[in-house]
Structures are given as C-alpha cells and as structure tokens.
Amino acid sequence: MTEWFDRFGKDFHNIFIEKDRWKWLVDGLFNTLKITFFAVLIGIVIGVVIATIRSTYDKNKESLKKKKGLPYYILKILNAISNVYLAVIRGTPVVVQLMIMYFIVFTSVGDGTVVAILSFGINSGAYVAEIFRGGIMSVDAGQFEAGRSLGFNYIQTMIYIVLPQMFKMVLPTLFNEFIVLVKETSVAGYVGIMDLTKAGDLIRGRTFSAFMPLIAVALIYLVIVLLLTYLDKRLERRLRKSDH
Amino acid sequence: MTIENDVIIKVEDLKKSFGKIEVLKGINAEIKRKDVCVVVGASGSGKSTFLRCLNLLEYPTEGRILFEGVDITDPSVNINTHRQKIGMVFQQFNLFPNMTVLKNLTIAPRKLLKLSKEEAEEKAFSLLKRVGLEDRASAYPSQLSGGMKQRIAIVRALCMNPDVMLFDEPTSALDPEMVGEVLAVMKELAHSGMTMVVVTHEMGFAREVGTNVIFIDGGRIAEEAPPEQFFNDPKNPRLKEFLSKVL
Ligand SMILES: Nc1ncnc2c1ncn2[C@@H]1O[C@H](COP(=O)(O)OP(=O)(O)OP(=O)(O)O)[C@@H](O)[C@H]1O
Ligand SMILES: [Mg+2]
Numbered sequence: 001m002t003e004w005f006d007r008f009g010k011d012f013h014n015i016f017i018e019k020d021r022w023k024w025l026v027d028g029l030f031n032t033l034k035i036t037f038f039a040v041l042i043g044i045v046i047g048v049v050i051a052t053i054r055s056t057y058d059k060n061k062e063s064l065k066k067k068k069g070l071p072y073y074i075l076k077i078l079n080a081i082s083n084v085y086l087a088v089i090r091g092t093p094v095v096v097q098l099m100i101m102y103f104i105v106f107t108s109v110g111d112g113t114v115v116a117i118l119s120f121g122i123n124s125g126a127y128v129a130e131i132f133r134g135g136i137m138s139v140d141a142g143q144f145e146a147g148r149s150l151g152f153n154y155i156q157t158m159i160y161i162v163l164p165q166m167f168k169m170v171l172p173t174l175f176n177e178f179i180v181l182v183k184e185t186s187v188a189g190y191v192g193i194m195d196l197t198k199a200g201d202l203i204r205g206r207t208f209s210a211f212m213p214l215i216a217v218a219l220i221y222l223v224i225v226l227l228l229t230y231l232d233k234r235l236e237r238r239l240r241k242s243d244h
Numbered sequence: 245m246t247i248e249n250d251v252i253i254k255v256e257d258l259k260k261s262f263g264k265i266e267v268l269k270g271i272n273a274e275i276k277r278k279d280v281c282v283v284v285g286a287s288g289s290g291k292s293t294f295l296r297c298l299n300l301l302e303y304p305t306e307g308r309i310l311f312e313g314v315d316i317t318d319p320s321v322n323i324n325t326h327r328q329k330i331g332m333v334f335q336q337f338n339l340f341p342n343m344t345v346l347k348n349l350t351i352a353p354r355k356l357l358k359l360s361k362e363e364a365e366e367k368a369f370s371l372l373k374r375v376g377l378e379d380r381a382s383a384y385p386s387q388l389s390g391g392m393k394q395r396i397a398i399v400r401a402l403c404m405n406p407d408v409m410l411f412d413e414p415t416s417a418l419d420p421e422m423v424g425e426v427l428a429v430m431k432e433l434a435h436s437g438m439t440m441v442v443v444t445h446e447m448g449f450a451r452e453v454g455t456n457v458i459f460i461d462g463g464r465i466a467e468e469a470p471p472e473q474f475f476n477d478p479k480n481p482r483l484k485e486f487l488s489k490v491l
Contacts, residue, residue: 063303069319145301146338150352150404151328160351165342 015207016216028199029220035116035185035195040178042121047128050085052158053078054129055136082129089126095187097123102191112193116185124181131173135166168239175232179225186221196220250277251310252408252439253298258307260293267293269463270307275408275441280434282450282471283443285460286486291443294460295412298441299323299330312407328356331401331409335417337393339385345372345396346381349403357404364403371399375429391422395429408439415446447490451475459483 016022057079064072089097098119106115139162147157167174189198200217204210253275260268267290275281285291296302298309300316300323308315316326340348349368353359359367372378375395385393394414401409411430415423427449434440434453444450450457450471457474459467459482467480475491478484 140338142334142336142338143340146332146334146340149299149301149327149330149332150401151324151356152352153324156355160355161340165340168342 011209011212015203015209015212021203021206024194024199024202025196025216025220028194028196031113031188031194032182032185032196033224035113035120035188035193036178036182038117039120039124039181039185042117043124043128043177043181046122046125047132048163050082050125050129051132051136053082054133056154058137086126086129089123094120094123094184095190098187098191112188112191115191116188116193116195120181120185123184124177127177127180128174131170131177132166134173135170136162138169139165171236171239172232175228179228182224182228183221251275252277252279252312253441254308254310255298256308256310258294258297258309259305260290260297260302261305266305267463268297268304271460271463271465273458273465273468275439277439278437279455280440280442280453282454282457283441283460284445284447284450284457284486284490289460290463291460292412295410295441295443298410299327299332301332328352328404329407331404331406333394333397333401333409333411333414335413337385337390337397337417339393339397339400341385344382344384345377345388348385348396349400352400353403368399368403371402374432375399389422390418391425394418394422394426398426398429398433402433408441409433411440411442411444413443413445415444445490447475459486461486 016025053075057075060075061072064075098116101119102112102115106118109115143161143165144157147161148154152160185195186197188195189201194202196217200213203213207213251274253273255271255273258268258271259266271294273281283291283294293302297304298311300309304317307317309317311326311330314321314326316323340351343351346365346368349371350359350361350364353364353367354361357364369378369381372381375398377392377395377399380388380392380396385396388396398409398414414430415426418426423446427446430440430442430449431453442449442454452471454471456468457471458465459474459480461480461482467474467478467483469478474483475487478487
C-alpha cells in the first residue's frame with residue numbers, strides 16, 4: 001500500500017510539478033471558463049432576441065397579416081432569418097462551426113479565444129432561443145394582456161412582465177444548457193486554443209503518461225459541473241421563495 | 245370632432261369576426277362620464293369580445309371606437325397612452341405572480357407615469373386602504389384568497405388614474421363567499437363617480453348600481469335600458485327568456 005502511494009506521489013511529481021506543468025492545466029482551465037462565460041452571455045442575448053422574434057411572429061401573424069403593414073413584413077423577414085439561423089446551427093456539429101469560423105470567416109482575428117467565444121456563443125444562442133421560446137409560450141396569455149391593458153407597449157410588456165417569469169420557468173433547462181456548453185468547449189483544441197482538455201493532452205504527450213493528466217482533466221470538468229448544479233439548485237430555491 | 249364632452253366611449257358599428265365566425269355584427273353604444281354600464285347576455289354571445297374591443301385587446305374587424313373623442317382603431321393612434329386611461333379587470337385576476345402586491349401596484353405608474361418610488365407607493369397604499377388590504381402590501385399573489393386577488397387587481401388598475409374601468413366577469417372565478425367583498429369595492433367605486441363598463445352575471449349588482457343595462461344577443465345590442473325598465477319591463481323576447489333563467 002505504502003509502495004503504491006510512493007509511486008503515485010512520484011508520478012504526480014513527474015507529471016504535474018516538474019517544469020510547472022500544472023500551470024498548463026490552470027491556464028487551460030482559465031481559458032475554458034473564459035470561453036464558456038462569454039459564450040453564455042452571447043447565447044443569452046441571442047436567445048432572448050430570437051425567441052422574442054419567433055414567439056411574437058407566432059402569436060401575431062394572424063392579426064398582423066390582415067393589416068399587411070410594414071411591421072408584418074419586417075417581422076416576417078426577421079422570423080425567416082431566425083429560422084435559417086436555427087436550422088444551420090442546430091444542423092451542423094459545433095466543431096465544424098468552430099473550424100469554419102476560425103479558418104474561413106475570421107482568418108484575420110489572431111486571438112483564437114475570441115473566435116471560440118463567438119462560435120460557442122452563436123451556437124449556444126440557438127439552443128437557448130428554443131428554451132426561451134418554450135418559456136415565453138408557457139407564460140399565461142393573461143399576464144401579457146394584463147401588461148398591455150395597463151398601457152405597456154409590446155416590448156415593455158415582454159421586458160417587465162413576461163421575460164422575468166419566463167427566466168424563472170426555464171432556469172433548470174438553461175443551466176443544463178450551460179453544463180453542456182462547458183463540456184462542448186473541450187473541442188476548442190481543434191483550432192489551437194489551449195483549453196483545459198488541450199492542456200491535459202499536451203501533458204500526456206510530453207510525459208508519455210495518459211492516466212493522470214486525463215483523469216485530472218475529467219475531475220476538473222466534473223467539479224465545474226457539480227458547482228453549476230449546486231448554483232442552479234440554490235438559485236431555484238431563492239426564486240421559489242419569492243413565489244410564496 | 246363633434247363629440248359631446250361627457251361621452252367617454254362611443255362605439256360605432258363595431259364588428260368583430262374570428263375567422264369565419266362573426267361574433268359582433270354591428271354594435272353601437274355610448275358610455276357617458278360616471279355611467280355604470282352593465283353588459284349581460286348568454287354565454288358565448290360576445291360580451292367579452294365587446295369589452296376587449298373597447299381597449300383594443302381585440303382589434304375590431306370593422307367600425308370605430310372613439311375614446312374621449314379619438315378614434316383608437318386608427319392605426320396611427322398610439323393605443324398605449326390611451327390604454328393607460330382605460331383600466332381593466334379580468335375574470336382570472338391576472339396579477340403578476342412573481343411580484344409582491346406593492347410591486348404589482350407600482351410597476352405601471354413608475355414605468356409609464358414616471359412616478360417616483362415614494363409617490364407610487366403612497367398612491368398604492370392609499371388605494372389599498374380603501375379596499376381594506378393595506379396589511380397585504382408585501383404578500384405575493386399566491387398567498388391571497390381569490391377575493392383579495394380581485395380587489396388587488398382593481399387597485400392595480402386604479403393606480404393608473406383611469407378615466408374608465410372595464411370589468412370582465414370580475415366575480416365569476418370566485419368562491420361564493422368572496423363575491424360580496426369584490427362587489428362592495430365596485431359599488432363604492434361607482435359611487436365615487438368612476439365610469440364603468442361591467443360584464444357580469446350578478447343581476448343584483450346590475451339593478452342596484454347600473455345606470456343602464458345592455459343585453460347582447462346575436463352579435464347585436466338587443467335591448468338597452470335603465471335597470472328599472474330593463475328588469476321590470478323587458479321588450480325583447482330573447483331577453484325575457486334570458487331573464488326568466490337568471491332571475
Ligand atoms: N380568440 C378567439 N378566437 C376564436 N374564437 C373566439 C375567440 N374569442 C372568442 N371567440 C368566440 O367568440 C364567441 C364569443 O366569445 P366571448 O368570449 O366574447 O363570449 P362571452 O359572451 O364573453 O361568453 P362567456 O359568458 O362564456 O364569457 C364565442 O363563440 C367564442 O368561442
Ligand atoms: Mg366572457
């Protein structure tokens with residue numbers, strides 16, 4: 001037993017401490033978190049906008065069609081653009097999207113991390129949009145009417161009345177999407193970004209030892225996901241309290 | 245515009261279809277300041293549709309609705325500023341469940357009338373006192389009884405200082421023992437001079453508080469009269485039949 005511990009300690013030292021290789025993991029982790037964090041923000045913004053456009057169109061196309069005014073055509077075009085965006089993003093693998101962005105669209109942007117943030121943000125936005133749309137549709141129509149009857153315009157009613165209730169309803173699903181996103185960023189290595197996964201893989205290559213670096217990487221992802229899950233539960237509990 | 249000053253709402257040949265079904269087939273009505281106009285009719289006769297056309301929650305297929313002399317069906321009119329002057333109370337209350345009572349009451353005055361927090365809350369508290377619910381300001385809607393919710397919903401509309409209040413069966417979703425407390429608030433409101441349009445099945449309220457009663461049938465106003473005449477001397481055969489069922 002002590003022998004095993006001795007060997008473990010030595011291996012650990014050779015793999016992580018020597019040449020400060022643990023710092024690669026720290027840098028990688030930092031990149032992973034940075035990409036995820038900003039991608040989540042972009043995803044939420046895109047998600048709110050697309051979901052609002054799509055549910056506005058679905059709810060009002062009948063009444064707007066009759067009036068045939070400019071708003072109807074603008075909304076129709078925006079809705080069509082949204083549908084194309086959703087189809088393309090959800091119909092292709094995120095790695096391919098990332099590579100297209102890096103090698104074709106943003107060849108002049110030197111910082112791969114920025115490209116990754118944009119790619120993952122745009123990708124996540126499609127999934128968040130569908131989550132939000134479901135949430136908006138499930139807020140009782142009477143809430144919307146109450147808002148309008150007080151004199152709020154469409155956008156104000158969305159912002160003050162509908163979206164806060166929608167956020168609360170979709171919170172668990174939204175956190176689930178973030179958890180998926182954290183793990184999806186592990187393909188960032190494909191475009192030469194040193195994220196957590198890439199860092200572990202580099203250490204594996206240098207030390208010719210796969211077990212420790214890869215298990216370490218897996219454990220770190222696991223901890224991040226568990227923390228996110230914990231945060232979600234706490235937030236849900238706080239919001240529930242405000243309901244009673 | 246040749247509208248008499250005391251006519252708040254004038255409805256001209258209002259028609260409303262849902263798809264192929266024409267629910268309102270030409271309604272003409274005038275609501276004067278301080279009127280309490282009670283709207284009755286069979287289920288599905290279009291009472292809600294009529295009421296909801298008055299603040300354009302339903303957009304009329306044809307006809308005009310003049311609110312304080314302005315045709316609000318005109319697409320170039322900003323309906324939102326007019327809706328601020330038209331309070332509405334729903335059968336299902338529609339309070340905002342994620343906000344406290346106080347927030348329910350102050351959000352519209354603060355965002356739309358640009359009142360300060362203090363001004364809006366002062367107004368809210370004075371109206372809460374009027375309906376006997378000042379101790380519930382920090383409660384959430386889910387903690388209130390149906391009767392309390394509806395009284396709060398009335399106060400929420402009143403906080404915008406409306407010129408007219410629309411009620412769509414405000415007591416129909418309530419347990420019988422809570423109907424009285426809501427009708428009492430509405431009665432007090434009527435006595436204070438509020439102009440009201442009330443869709444209801446409460447014939448006692450219509451008789452006691454109404455200044456005129458409208459019977460909607462077949463998509464038209466089949467009879468309109470002061471309550472005395474409406475209930476004691478109905479002309480329309482369908483109204484006679486209707487009254488014999490509900491009275
Ligand atoms: N949004 C809608 N789409 C399609 N049909 C509708 C819509 N709203 C109402 N209707 C129809 O219009 C008719 C009148 O409905 P309305 O709700 O105005 O009746 P009501 O007199 O208020 O009835 P109740 O006493 O049951 O509330 C009904 O046949 C109803 O099914
Ligand atoms: Mg109705």
